[in-house]
Amino acid sequence: MxxxxxxxxxxxxxxxxxxxxVMLVNVIxxxxxxxxxxxxxxxxxxxxxxxxxxxxxLNRGSEIAILAIxxxxxxxxxxxxxxxxGSVMSLAAxxxxxxxxxxxVASTSELAxxxxxxxxxxxxxxxxxxxxxxFLVAYLNVQPMVATLILFSAARAIGLLLCNNLIVxxxxxxxxxxxGFLGPIPTPIVIAALCILVMSxxxxxxxxxxxxQSVGINKKxxxxxxxxxxxxxxxxxxxxxxxAGIAGIVASSRITSADSNxxxxxxxxxxxxxxxxxxxxxGGGKFRLAGSIIGAYTIQAITTTLYALGVSTEQAPVYxxxxxILIVTIQAPPFKAFVKRLSAKRELTKGGAAA
Amino acid sequence: xxxxxxxxxxxxxxxxxCLFFVMYGAGCVMYSAKGFTHLQTFLNILINNAGLLxxxxxxxxxxxxxxxxxxxGSLIALDCxFLAVGMERWxxxxxxxxxxxxxxxxxxxxxxxxxxxxxxxxxxxxTMAGMFFGRGMTAIISTDQVPISNEWFVGLANKKIQxxxxxxxxxxxxxxxxxxxxxxxxxxxxxxxxxxxLRYTKFGRSLYAxxxxxxxxxxxxxxxxxxxxxxxxxxxxxCSIGGICFCLNTMSGNVQQATGLEMxxxxxxxxxxxxxTGGVGNVIxxxxxxxxxxxxxxxxxxxxxxxxxxxxxxxxxxxxxxIVLQSVFAKIKERK
Numbered sequence: 001m002x003x004x005x006x007x008x009x010x011x012x013x014x015x016x017x018x019x020x021x022v023m024l025v026n027v028i029x030x031x032x033x034x035x036x037x038x039x040x041x042x043x044x045x046x047x048x049x050x051x052x053x054x055x056x057x058l059n060r061g062s063e064i065a066i067l068a069i070x071x072x073x074x075x076x077x078x079x080x081x082x083x084x085x086g087s088v089m090s091l092a093a094x095x096x097x098x099x100x101x102x103x104x105v106a107s108t109s110e111l112a113x114x115x116x117x118x119x120x121x122x123x124x125x126x127x128x129x130x131x132x133x134x135f136l137v138a139y140l141n142v143q144p145m146v147a148t149l150i151l152f153s154a155a156r157a158i159g160l161l162l163c164n165n166l167i168v169x170x171x172x173x174x175x176x177x178x179x180g181f182l183g184p185i186p187t188p189i190v191i192a193a194l195c196i197l198v199m200s201x202x203x204x205x206x207x208x209x210x211x212x213q214s215v216g217i218n219k220k221x222x223x224x225x226x227x228x229x230x231x232x233x234x235x236x237x238x239x240x241x242x243x244a245g246i247a248g249i250v251a252s253s254r255i256t257s258a259d260s261n262x263x264x265x266x267x268x269x270x271x272x273x274x275x276x277x278x279x280x281x282x283g284g285g286k287f288r289l290a291g292s293i294i295g296a297y298t299i300q301a302i303t304t305t306l307y308a309l310g311v312s313t314e315q316a317p318v319y320x321x322x323x324x325i326l327i328v329t330i331q332a333p334p335f336k337a338f339v340k341r342l343s344a345k346r347e348l349t350k351g352g353a354a355a
Numbered sequence: 356x357x358x359x360x361x362x363x364x365x366x367x368x369x370x371x372x373c374l375f376f377v378m379y380g381a382g383c384v385m386y387s388a389k390g391f392t393h394l395q396t397f398l399n400i401l402i403n404n405a406g407l408l409x410x411x412x413x414x415x416x417x418x419x420x421x422x423x424x425x426x427x428g429s430l431i432a433l434d435c436x437f438l439a440v441g442m443e444r445w446x447x448x449x450x451x452x453x454x455x456x457x458x459x460x461x462x463x464x465x466x467x468x469x470x471x472x473x474x475x476x477x478x479x480x481x482t483m484a485g486m487f488f489g490r491g492m493t494a495i496i497s498t499d500q501v502p503i504s505n506e507w508f509v510g511l512a513n514k515k516i517q518x519x520x521x522x523x524x525x526x527x528x529x530x531x532x533x534x535x536x537x538x539x540x541x542x543x544x545x546x547x548x549x550x551x552x553l554r555y556t557k558f559g560r561s562l563y564a565x566x567x568x569x570x571x572x573x574x575x576x577x578x579x580x581x582x583x584x585x586x587x588x589x590x591x592x593x594c595s596i597g598g599i600c601f602c603l604n605t606m607s608g609n610v611q612q613a614t615g616l617e618m619x620x621x622x623x624x625x626x627x628x629x630x631x632t633g634g635v636g637n638v639i640x641x642x643x644x645x646x647x648x649x650x651x652x653x654x655x656x657x658x659x660x661x662x663x664x665x666x667x668x669x670x671x672x673x674x675x676x677x678i679v680l681q682s683v684f685a686k687i688k689e690r691k
Contacts, residue, residue, distance in 0.1 A: 080477075080479070081479070081480070083479075083483065136675075136678070136679075140678075140679060140682040140683075141682055141685070141686075142631070142678055142682055143631055143632075145423070145479040146423065146621070146631050146678065147678070149425070149618060149621065149674075150671050150674055150675050150678075151671075152618070153615045153618040153667060153670075153671055154667060154668050154671035154672070156664075156667075157664035157665075157667035157668045157671070158664075158668060160662065160664045161662060161664055161665070161668070164662075165662055165664070266487065268483075269483065269484075269487050272480070272483075282477065282480060283477075312494065312498065314490070314491065314494030314498055314610055315491050315494045315495050316491065317487035317488065317490055317491035318487070318488055318491030318492055318494075318495065319491075320487065321484040321485070321486075321487040321488035321491065322484075322488070324480070324483075324484045325470065325481070325484045328470075328476045328477075328480055328481075329470070329474055329476065332474040332475055332476050333475060334473065334474055334475055335474055
């Protein structure tokens with residue numbers, strides 16, 4: 001009993017447990033279909049590129065992982081979530097493609113501008129959106145989710161405006177690189193790994209992580225202790241916007257176009273789910289980046305499995321919404337108190353029987 | 356003569372009402388050639404936004420408790436799809452389906468309200484899950500565009516209630532009598548009932564008490580979780596009524612229907628002077644918020660050259676402006 005408790009009490013228990021569960025479902029599904037049992041884990045090399053379901057999950061999960069980095073910081077510092085990330089992704093993609101193709105051009109194979117300007121422009125757009133959210137939350141004390149609700153609906157509309165209501169195609173190999181392959185490895189995996197590396201180095205070698213957590217636990221006390229709380233929250237939102245910008249570029253590069261209505265659709269749910277699944281409290285305070293990252297890939301594994309089971313893209317949110325509610329219910333204080341009371345009662349009856 | 360000191364909240368409401376008249380007036384001046392000055396234009400705003408008005412009333416009640424409900428848009432999509440598929444594919448009768456839709460709304464609200472009130476989960480997380488759940492359920496029912504051709508429902512939708520004044524002859528020499536639809540009557544009834552409820556009933560007052568200060572509401576002996584639960588049930592119920600009104604306009608079920616409606620409803624309530632922190636607000640303000648919303652989209656449509664996303668951006672900008680205004684007022688109050 002105590003050993004079980006020790007395992008379930010471990011830091012990364014929840015995300016790792018879910019990951020193993022999803023893998024088991026996949027193995028069972030493969031066996032039921034008469035496939036090779038460990039089809040899920042096989043990785044092969046075709047045409048000099050890596051193939052396999054694991055690689056696919058790592059590849060498709062890159063955007064969620066990148067978003068989860070920013071979302072973790074935002075949740076930790078401000079006890080609220082940024083629901084605009086999906087829309088900001090699409091805005092960054094639209095802006096990037098507009099710069100590369102020129103305003104009002106629907107399809108092009110020639111770049112109107114050097115690639116780097118378009119990409120940096122898109123990422124900068126993400127930062128600006130993040131700064132807007134951060135300003136509202138940190139300096140005007142607006143509730144985080146209401147503040148981000150503005151961009152949640154406006155960013156997509158602005159993206160459509162930038163693209164003149166068109167889907168802008170940039171059919172150029174250099175632009176497709178970010179969603180393509182770097183040697184045998186898909187580029188998104190490399191980009192996600194780089195982002196994770198930079199962030200974890202930042203958290204390890206600077207006091208940023210400590211500051212963010214202390215602001216999240218008690219904003220006033222941190223201010224009295226000499227931390228500029230508002231500035232930290234502002235910074236977190238900019239980082240979140242930056243991550244959304246990078247994710248937007250990757251997503252748009254995958255399809256070499258800017259589809260304002262569909263890029264980043266429902267990604268806010270995935271990102272928040274990743275943070276919650278990673279064992280981080282949505283009430284702010286302490287956070288674990290590793291948990292969020294594992295959570296992000298778990299979400300993608302769930303999504304891929306759902307698709308494999310024949311659930312359509314539009315229906316998938318139902319299952320994810322149920323998972324979200326279950327996770328936050330488990331985290332809720334009244335539920336914890338209820339479980340505690342239940343187990344105490346059981347102990348009591350056990351003790352009574354022994355006596 | 357006694358002069359009452361004006362609070363910042365009444366000031367917000369007055370700004371809103373002025374804004375509406377200025378905007379409508381500007382529309383009348385700019386587009387008088389396109390018939391903006393006729394009474395029917397104003398009635399069309401009401402007809403087009405009847406569903407939104409119901410939703411905004413419910414949203415106001417939830418926001419009074421300090422919560423928020425962003426599941427309304429997808430709940431409306433679910434309602435419309437249920438109505439459409441129910442009538443066209445399952446062959447069920449119209450009135451029965453309408454009742455079923457209301458029941459769906461109540462159940463939806465019960466689950467959300469339980470999570471918010473009794474489990475103390477953040478309203479935003481709960482209703483966001485509700486938002487995705489509703490949209491997904493709509494897709495599970497059907498992913499097609501399902502038009503409604505049920506006789507009873509079409510009759511209901513086409514019923515015109517004529518108004519005895521404001522008639523005019525159009526440029527073809529035909530007398531046009533201004534009219535409203537059934538949905539407008541329903542929406543205005545909802546508005547009046549909610550207004551009276553908030554003002555004179557125990558439940559209405561306890562909504563304000565819970566939103567104003569939860570701690571003191573508990574100490575006063577109010578059942579706070581129950582009040583919150585009721586607020587969410589009310590919101591989802593009104594949203595279902597709004598869904599039927601909405602369906603009377605669109606006459607179809609579609610997965611992508613009413614996307615961003617939650618944003619419009621929240622914007623209407625906020626523009627109408629409901630505080631996001633709860634405890635302050637009024638459905639009359641929300642009514643003017645809805646009218647402003649409708650005027651913006653009518654202006655964009657009448658112009659004809661602007662992209663439809665402009666109305667989205669304008670509403671978002673307005674929402675942003677009023678949120679900033681609220682927080683500035685709150686800061687001034689704090690300093691006092």
